[in-house]
Amino acid sequence: MPLRAAAITFALVLLVSACSSGTNDSTTTTTHSAEDVSVTSIEPPVETTSTAALASTTPSDDAPEIWAGDVAGQMLQLQFVVDSTGTISGTAGSPGQEEIGEIPIDGVLDGTSVQIRIPAVSARFDAEIAGDTMSGTWFQSGSEVTVTLERQSEPVVIARPQEPVPPFPYESMDVRFDNGDISLAGTLVIPEGDGPFPAVVLTSGSGAQDRDETLLGHKPFLVLADAFARSGIASLRFDDRGVGGSTGDPIGATSAELATDTAAAVEFLDADPRTGSIGLVGHSEGGIIGPMVAAESATVEYSVLLAGPALPGSDVLIRQTEDLMRAEGSPEADIEWQIGWRSEIIKVSASDGSNEDAAEQIRTIASTALANPPADVTIPLDPSLAEEFVTAFTDPWMRYFLAYDPAPALEALDIPVLALIGSLDVQVSAEENISALESALAGNAAATVSELDGLNHLFQTAKTGAVSEYSTIEETFAPWAIDIITAWILEQT
Numbered sequence: 001m002p003l004r005a006a007a008i009t010f011a012l013v014l015l016v017s018a019c020s021s022g023t024n025d026s027t028t029t030t031t032h033s034a035e036d037v038s039v040t041s042i043e044p045p046v047e048t049t050s051t052a053a054l055a056s057t058t059p060s061d062d063a064p065e066i067w068a069g070d071v072a073g074q075m076l077q078l079q080f081v082v083d084s085t086g087t088i089s090g091t092a093g094s095p096g097q098e099e100i101g102e103i104p105i106d107g108v109l110d111g112t113s114v115q116i117r118i119p120a121v122s123a124r125f126d127a128e129i130a131g132d133t134m135s136g137t138w139f140q141s142g143s144e145v146t147v148t149l150e151r152q153s154e155p156v157v158i159a160r161p162q163e164p165v166p167p168f169p170y171e172s173m174d175v176r177f178d179n180g181d182i183s184l185a186g187t188l189v190i191p192e193g194d195g196p197f198p199a200v201v202l203t204s205g206s207g208a209q210d211r212d213e214t215l216l217g218h219k220p221f222l223v224l225a226d227a228f229a230r231s232g233i234a235s236l237r238f239d240d241r242g243v244g245g246s247t248g249d250p251i252g253a254t255s256a257e258l259a260t261d262t263a264a265a266v267e268f269l270d271a272d273p274r275t276g277s278i279g280l281v282g283h284s285e286g287g288i289i290g291p292m293v294a295a296e297s298a299t300v301e302y303s304v305l306l307a308g309p310a311l312p313g314s315d316v317l318i319r320q321t322e323d324l325m326r327a328e329g330s331p332e333a334d335i336e337w338q339i340g341w342r343s344e345i346i347k348v349s350a351s352d353g354s355n356e357d358a359a360e361q362i363r364t365i366a367s368t369a370l371a372n373p374p375a376d377v378t379i380p381l382d383p384s385l386a387e388e389f390v391t392a393f394t395d396p397w398m399r400y401f402l403a404y405d406p407a408p409a410l411e412a413l414d415i416p417v418l419a420l421i422g423s424l425d426v427q428v429s430a431e432e433n434i435s436a437l438e439s440a441l442a443g444n445a446a447a448t449v450s451e452l453d454g455l456n457h458l459f460q461t462a463k464t465g466a467v468s469e470y471s472t473i474e475e476t477f478a479p480w481a482i483d484i485i486t487a488w489i490l491e492q493t
Contacts, residue, residue, distance in 0.1 A: 064090060067134055068156045069149035074216070075471045077156055078116065078149065082109050092118050094471065095156040095217070141388075143381060162223045162476045170229035175236070176245070179264035185245025186211050186238030186265070188272070189229045196276035198493035199234035200304070201265045205284030206401070208250045211237040213283065216471040220283065220458060223476045224485075231486045235281075236269050254400035255285060259292040270299050277301045277493045281485070282308060284428065284457070285401075287419075291409040302492040304485055305419040307428045307457055310410060310436035313401040314350045316428060318343055323426035327466050333376040341369035349393040350402035359394050366390070410440035417447040418488045420481070422455030424465025448488070452481055 068077040080090025088107035107116035107125075114134065116125040125147065127136025132151035137144050171190040176183060191197050202221045204213040212219035225235045241248030241261065262280065269275050279302040282290035287308015294300040309316045321342055325335045348361045366386035373380040392398060410417075419437045421430040430451050441447035456462040459481045460473045 066152040066155055067149040068095065068152050069147060070468050070472075071138055071145070071147050074468070075156070075158070076147075076149070077152075078105065079155065080105060080107075080116075086110055088114070088116060095158045141382070141385065144379070158217060158472065159474045160217065160219075160476060161474055162479075163219060164222065164226040168226070168229070172225075172229075174245075175268070177238075177264055177268035179261050182241060182248035182261070183246065184238045184241075184248075184261055184264065186236055187225070188269075189225045189235045190274050191229045191232045191234060193232070195234075195274040197232055197234040197274060198277050198279070198489060199236070199269050199272075199275035200228065200279045200281045200489065201262055201269060202235055202237040203262045203265075203280060203282040203286030203289050204240060205286055205307075206397070208243045209240045210244045211239045213237075215458070218458060218460075218470070218476045220477050224281070224482065227482045227486060228489075231490065233486065233489055234269075234275050236265050238265055252396040254397055255288050255404060256292065256400065258285075259289045262286075262289050262293050263297065266293065266297060266299055279303060279489060279492065282306065284308065287428075288404070288406050288409075291406065291413055291417075294415060295409050295412045300415065302416040302489070303413065303418075304489070305417065305437075306459065306485075307421050307425055308406070308419060309428045309433050310406050310419075310440050311433055312350075312405045313403065314346050315432070317346055317402065319429050319432060320427055323429065327426070327464065331376075331378050333374065334378055337369075337374055337377050341365055345389060345393055346402055349399050352403070355394050355399075358399070359390050362393050363387070363390050407436070407440040410437070411443065413441070413444055413447070415446065416492050417441060417444060418485070419447070419449045420452055420459075420484070421450075422452050422457065422459055422462075422465070424455060424462045425457040426465055427457040450484070452478075452484075455481060 064079045064081050066077065066079050068075065070076070075095050077093050077095050078090060079093075080088050082088055086109045088105070088109055090105050091102035092105050093102045103118055103120045105116055105118050107114065112129045114125075114127050114129060114136075116127075117123070118125075121140065123138065123140040125136060125138050127134045127147070127149075134149040134151070136147060138147040170192055173188050173190075174185065175188045176185050178184070202213075202224065204221065209215075212222040221237045225237055228235050238261070239246040240250055241253060241258070242250040262282075266278060266280075269278055278299055280290040280294060280300055281304040282288070283306040287305035290303045290305060290308065294303045318339065322335060322339055325338060344365045345362050348358050348365070351358065353361075363386055366389040367383060370381050370383040370386055393402075419441065421428060421433055421437075423430050434449060434451050437449045441449060452459065454461055455478055456465040456469065458470055459477050460470070460475050461478050462469050462473065
């Protein structure tokens with residue numbers, strides 16, 4: 001799942017070990033690797049620029065300083081000038097995440113010591129410069145983390161070689177459909193040739209997502225829709241409520257409420273004479289929504305779950321938080337401390353008590369824990385963060401997610417299901433959720449559960465699965481994983 005609650009903690013990295021799982025009599029379970037699949041790469045006619053190499057020389061006096069490195073899972077790039085008094089002025093940005101834009105920074109350079117402030121996000125970076133390395137501490141939201149930036153000879157450019165560019169060998173059109181008083185905007189893609197074509201609705205993960213599921217500079221749904229169309233599969237992807245061209249308020253909308261948007265997309269797709277059999281492809285939270293919709297729909301004929309959990313949200317978030325901290329290198333004492341009181345908060349949030357009672361209990365738990373960290377905790381959190389926990393864990397979406405158990409909806413499915421999780425995905429742990437999916441789908445002879453070796457939560461080929469890799473990996477979606485999904489959909493039709 002995307003990191004809604006975990007974002008309260010500054011470290012946003014994940015790690016999981018590859019884990020194999022057993023099989024049962026009804027559900028087909030496999031562990032795939034890139035070598036297992038005959039890969040047909042998608043190579044749109046676009047030239048790309050690889051990540052810029054690190055510079056080993058100091059820029060000229062007329063050129064801005066350019067520094068780049070990882071900060072809590074995101075690539076940070078600073079560009080600034082220093083005047084004769086040592087005053088710094090410039091911008092901060094994130095290569096590959098143009099949607100964020102450039103944020104003003106200021107600061108001061110005194111010899112080799114530098115302090116850079118980013119007022120818009122209440123962040124500060126105190127560091128020392130040694131040659132082409134700037135190392136120090138990043139302070140934000142009551143937390144701190146060690147950061148190292150390297151001097152660049154030119155701005156970093158991160159390529160996205162899989163993103164398709166026109167002209168396309170298929171028809172792609174903007175469309176609009178309604179769900180009650182909510183108007184949803186999307187893109188309908190129809191392959192070349194004579195239909196009707198098998199068609200899928202793409203449903204994104206949690207948080208306000210656009211139709212391409214844009215995340216950290218990647219557009220997974222754009223890449224999937226392009227690949228599907230080239231294989232003869234139509235698709236509809238749409239902006240979430242309140243995003244892009246869609247109306248409605250995304251704040252607080254639960255997964256069950258968002259499922260009605262996907263159901264409306266299915267009705268819209270079914271009404272198009274160019275479409276034939278209709279399926280669902282859901283990523284992360286979309287993998288929860290898909291079974292909700294399919295279980296109630298006579299139209300949906302198959303469902304693909306991409307990193308869709310089979311465990312209750314409370315279990316998913318506790319495991320995710322632990323893995324986040326461990327991958328960041330947090331000491332075991334810190335992990336044990338945070339998991340202890342966070343688990344209490346999650347239990348309260350997942351209960352059926354009123355929001356008022358939940359807020360009071362969460363405030364007490366968080367305030368007490370943050371004000372009294374054990375002596376062996378190395379990185380205590382600012383007590384002021386208690387109110388952020390209250391806000392996050394009394395949100396209707398969060399309370400529903402933590403309490404919801406996906407297993408009954410999965411057990412009710414009598415249509416073909418393909419459930420995939422990357423072995424390096426810790427946002428939805430393969431170790432725990434593969435076996436839970438097997439169990440929930442055990443009665444469905446047309447279900448296949450597969451762990452994809454070496455892939456992270458975004459289905460990128462990764463080294464560790466950490467969030468810090470997401471934006472730096474040029475690959476948006478492993479081509480061999482796309483081949484698995486595409487071949488499976490075509491088999492169902």
